[in-house]
Amino acid sequence: MGAGEAVRTTCAYCGVGCGILATRTGDRAIEVRGDPDHPANFGRLCSKGTHLGETVGLEGRLLHPMIGRRRAGWDKALDLVARRFRDTIANFGPDSVAFYVSGQLLTEDYYVANKLMKGFIGSANIDTNSRLCMSSAVAGHIRAFGEDVVPASYDDLDAADLVVLVGSNTAWCHPIVYQRIMAARAARGTKLVVIDPRRTETCEDADLHLAIRPGCDVALMNGLLAFCRREGALDAAFLQEHVTVPADFWEAIEAESDLWTVAKTCDVPVSDLQRFYALFAATPRTVTLFSQGINQALRGTDQVNAILNLHLATGRIGKPGAAPFSITGQPNAMGGREVGGLASTLAAHMDFADDNVARVGRFWSAPRMANKPGLKAVDLFRAVGEGKIKALWVMATNPAVSMPDAGRVREALSGCPFVVVSDVIADTDTSRFAHVRLPATGWAEKDGTVTNSERRVSRQRGMLPPPGEARPDWWIVTEVARHMGWGSAFAYTCAADVYREHARLSAYQNGGARLFDLGHHAAIGNAAYDEMVPFRWGRDPFGGDHALESRLTARLVTVRQAKLPEPLRDWPFTLNTGRYRDQWHTMTRTGLSPKLARHREEPLAEINPRDAERLGIANYDIVRVETPQGASLFRALLTASQRHGDLFTPIHWTDRQSTGGRTGLLPRSLTDPHSGQPGFKSTPARIEKVAVEWRAFLIVRGEAPRFPGCLWSSRITVPGGTLYELAGMGDATALEHSLPSGEWIEAADIARGTRRIAVVANGRMAAVLFITQSGELPGRDWLIAQLQAPGVAPSLLAAREPGARPDRGPIICVCFDVGLNTIVSAVKEQRLADVAEIGKALGAGTNCGSCRPALGRIVAEQASILARSRVNV
The missing domain is CATH 3.40.50.740 (Rossmann fold)
Structure with a gap:
């Protein structure tokens, strides 16, 4: 391939399979854009795909046997x-x-x-x-269809009147699919129901969110199928022509499937359950998308078959806008x-x-x-x-x-x-x-x-x-x-x-x-x-527009809800694990991208504020999450999106990036009996605060060595170098050994236990180290930018340029580097009323779209603040 010639290829990340146009711009440099002719994405890319060009260098590559x-x-x-x-x-x-x-x-x-x-x-x-x-999906498909067939296409999303997302944070994990759902909502008023124990960003645009208890999906779907039977919503002709029904099937479905029993099992309000059931029964064009929340369970195959049973019995399959749809995680x-x-x-x-x-x-x-x-x-x-x-x-x-x-x-x-x-x-x-x-x-x-x-x-x-x-x-x-x-x-x-x-x-x-x-x-x-x-x-x-599908015969599979375990005295929490929006697996590729690192810079343990208050845990404390298999350290993130009694940790961090965040140490090696897929979503766990005496960060050109004796260290790639977040006990002066050689500029505040050190080499900033025992650490963005500045700013130890440019805050839109504070200020000052207006003003949300749920939440929060202020006045 020569420079300037676009190559049609596919994205390296999730199973959406987006088409890419990649143009070589140098020896190890490419520009990436979505392929407008590829039917999976029609030119759209998520943040990970958009920044693939940042990951094709030779850093860390194995080049020889x-x-x-x-x-x-x-x-x-x-x-x-x-x-x-x-x-x-x-x-x-x-x-x-x-x-x-x-x-x-x-x-x-x-x-x-x-x-x-x-x-x-x-x-x-x-x-x-x-x-x-996704092996539970495979096992479920084989049990139902006799073959591993996914009976759906992305076109079904365009034609659906109802989309049900089960165990899928689609806005983060499959953003292009989520954009397609949002487009259908805008074009035809498609309803959206999200079934997930966590209130993820996918829930922000939903008509209904059912925050069910982990592991009760069979009860939920069996109850829905029983409801459809009582409401006359089964497709008798389809069942007669295409589906084998076991003798005991309907008896098993009707057992403990009344609304109140299901609502108690799932720990959701009866009114919300009734609303979902009625909406499904009344909407023949329904697509149910399911992913890791269904598959990564100790009864994952049964959960898959409960979904397939529902679609087969109601004839919601093989027709435009009607399908059960397993969306895969890997390319x-x-x-x-x-x-x-x-x-x-x-x-x-x-x-x-x-x-x-x-x-x-x-x-x-x-x-x-x-x-x-x-x-x-x-x-x-x-x-x-x-x-x-x-x-x-x-x-x-x-x-x-x-x-x-x-x-x-x-x-x-x-x-x-x-x-x-x-x-x-x-x-x-x-x-x-x-x-x-x-x-x-x-x-x-x-x-x-x-x-x-x-x-x-x-x-x-x-x-x-x-x-x-x-x-x-x-x-x-x-x-x-x-x-x-x-x-x-x-x-x-x-x-x-x-x-x-x-x-x-x-x-x-x-x-x-x-x-x-x-x-x-x-x-x-x-x-x-x-x-x-x-x-x-x-x-x-089951028909479609291809003759051979009509020969496929399906069967309903009898599945029953397993008894859910009660919280254990020594392990009172349920640990759920999953992905972050801008990272992929163990970050060997995405970890090379400076932009992708900014959305979630550290591994966070998400916990409900009520649970955190009881345990004396504050936001961003260092915490230890422990299970019978092992323990690892995380930063705490207090969020009402977590169910009471549940924890969530990300899967991406390894020993290469952090001394903590090792989620893989924690889950049990128990598996689904049919698929052999591990149950990553329901591990008994506990969490406790870990005291530290100091916190610090180091920004350095290139990389620094390990930090011996440091309780917590986490690294991300930034333009021109590396950012390390650090915390520990005892004397923090050992951190100075990690600084490169050069001229030191130093300041200290003994009362607060604060030290700020800048290292200058060849007339440019080589590193900065900020340490505090009780004070706040400044923002990192301006200091990171100094790694690539041609000279040394006189206000380096102040961590801001003269005149104090406003802090843009945590990055919300990775594609255009737009931070929370910038968005909030624009919403207030320009009276922006919706996500589209934010896009016009700042560009945020106009590329990959994965930040659009967050933008919508910011608009709603600012509108609520404004309304309360008017009432108080």
Whole structure:
């Protein structure tokens, strides 16, 4: 790709699958904008996608194969990996080897990894971090449809009269989907109901928010289905033609499904429940979107089937504006599901039935086919810890952070005889346990396909050359297979070769038995592959506008609400975990972007103010969140959006960014019995304040070393350097050792225990360190800007420019760097009445739109303040 030439590709983040136009502007520089012709986003991008260009540099990249701490050539590294795998299989059998892969892989990468493990090594011990994200949806789809089919499209959002969001903070986690919902509300008055224990920003525009007790979704949906039956809202003709109903189904639905029983179970007002039920029953065009809040539960599969039952029984499926819709978290979770990237599936939507094993074995000419499901993620790492798995390959993921009970996972990795990690980043929490590290290409360099949440296949195209000796993941796996002696079966020369084989397998002896069928691409040429435009396979099940869907037969699945546990005396809180708006997974990519860091600069433990008051916790105190699995430190955020008795912590922070915020240490390794997905949303926990004697921040060009003895440190990337937030006990003067060399400018206030130090080198600010024992620390924005200033401001220790420019406050709109104080001032002074007027005045909310709920709340709060002031006058 030459400079100035736009490349059509797809976003590296969530499963919305947005199209991107990427233009190379330098050796390692690109400009990113939304692709107006891509049907997933029509040119819109969220904050993460908008700032992808900030993440394609070589900072922290793994550029060469490494054996231990020494650089090695590819042949030597591949020989070692192949030999250790061969020896392990020979001595302990194929089940002693495992792969743990990722929804960050392209479909072609996934395909060859699955083929190597299940057809040639002979074990199904290949699982993916998508197990943690959406495997309960997979299990629910298979139970209902016999196949992992998502019977919905984004077009349904445009046609819906009611959208129900269940366990999804869509405004933050899938902002482009949320914008589409908001557009439908504006165009056709679509109603919005949000079902979530937390009052997230997604709730700001909702007609109704049901803050249900965690884990009671089956009771809620069963109650709704019973209500629809009583109200005559079932679709008898659809049930007769398309759906099998178990003999005991309606008896189970009617048990304990009256409004008052359900309201008590869910801990919501009967009036709100009645309102939701009546609205659903009266609205045939309903889309129910569900995500991690449903999937990441100990009864997640049952919760999925409760939603599917509801839509099947009422005929709200396969019609415009009517569908149950699982929206995935990762960019290619769906592609991994299609090729068998999960340990519980074989390939091309086939399970491990004998005829499927034989069929795939024939197609691959496989010498040693796996004939049963392998170990799912939690069990896989448990087997590593027990010494049953002796060789492990981790691809494009960071399980030492993201797995539940991550401390135990680290112990398992440290004791594994042979660990291979292929990744783009040299130093991750997981790669520190690797015996061999293999450099993979990153998003800006990869070439292949991905499938998004609506089953749309899109091309990902590289726009930068691979740096150093980095290679595509499919190439790395292929070369290991060749070194193990299976070269003829892995004779791929490009990604298109892999895709063609994948397409052929999907159609091989299919005969319409499976909806997943890419047979029209079985002989696609390289040029046609290069020019491939986005397409959806299978179209909408149950009719739609594609003939084969009418052959799909569904079944209702009997599910009952499990008894919910009572709070434990020693662990009285329920911990929920999830994502922040502008960060992604363990921040190996988003952490490189200075702008994305500003929305949430530290890991926060969110707690209801009533609970905080009882425990003596104030806003932004350091707190310890503890579970039976482990403990970690966070800043406290008091917010009424949290239910009484619940806590929320983000999943993103690792040892690379903070001494605390390690949420992965906290959840139990308990899983859903059907899907094997961990229950991240309901861990018993406790929280307590941690006293500190001083607080500080350090802004430094480049990076600083670790801060020994510091109780709390957290880092983010800022333009020109790094910002560290610090807190601790005892003498804070040790922090001075982290300052770079240069001329010091210093001021102190002994009464408040405050010190301010600036370091000047080569006529520019190199660092500032501000410490206080009892006073307030100043804002950071102006000081951060001084890292790139050509000279040294005389007011450096005052932390503001002469004349005191107003503090813009916490960043609300990342796209345009607009802070809270700036927005509030504009609303007051210019009498801005709505989000659209804020956009015209400040630009905020006019790009990705993910801050629009926050802007709406600010407008409402200022209107309320103004109204109260008038009453008082």
